[in-house]
Amino acid sequence: MEVKTHKLIDRSLSGEPVELGEGYSKVLLKTAPVMAADGKGLVHGGFLFSAADYAAMLAVNEPTVVLGSASVKFLRPVKVGDEVLFTAREVNREGKKRTVEVVGERSGERVFEGEFTCFVLPKHVLG
Numbered sequence: 429m430e431v432k433t434h435k436l437i438d439r440s441l442s443g444e445p446v447e448l449g450e451g452y453s454k455v456l457l458k459t460a461p462v463m464a465a466d467g468k469g470l471v472h473g474g475f476l477f478s479a480a481d482y483a484a485m486l487a488v489n490e491p492t493v494v495l496g497s498a499s500v501k502f503l504r505p506v507k508v509g510d511e512v513l514f515t516a517r518e519v520n521r522e523g524k525k526r527t528v529e530v531v532g533e534r535s536g537e538r539v540f541e542g543e544f545t546c547f548v549l550p551k552h553v554l555g
Contacts, residue, residue: 433486433489433490433492443455443478444456445486448486453515455486455514456513457532468507470507473502479512480500480540480542484530492548496547500541500542500543503540513534514532515532516544524550525547530542530543
């Protein structure tokens with residue numbers, strides 16, 4: 429399946445798509461030193477959120493999809509060098525609104541979960 433959205437995203441910061449299907453995606457985030465929030469190597473949550481958001485956008489996979497809201501939980505710390513696999517599944521469709529559940533796992537251990545409300549707009553949000 430072809431990637432139809434977020435084509436210019438920096439995959440070194442937001443993850444690499446490894447699976448893509450109808451209403452479904454997997455994105456692998458390989459954490460790097462640039463993502464560290466402190467001297468101990470704690471990865472800043474914004475990078476995890478970015479990868480989860482990217483996975484949600486790919487699950488919808490429409491050129492004009494945008495994020496409306498998200499409710500997320502950071503369940504375990506992630507450190508530089510960890511790889512986190514984000515699995516996104518579209519669980520509801522109502523008109524232009526899509527609800528996507530995203531789970532992030534490191535070596536089978538859940539480190540992130542969230543629900544993303546996305547909208548497929550009739551034209552690009554910037555006009």
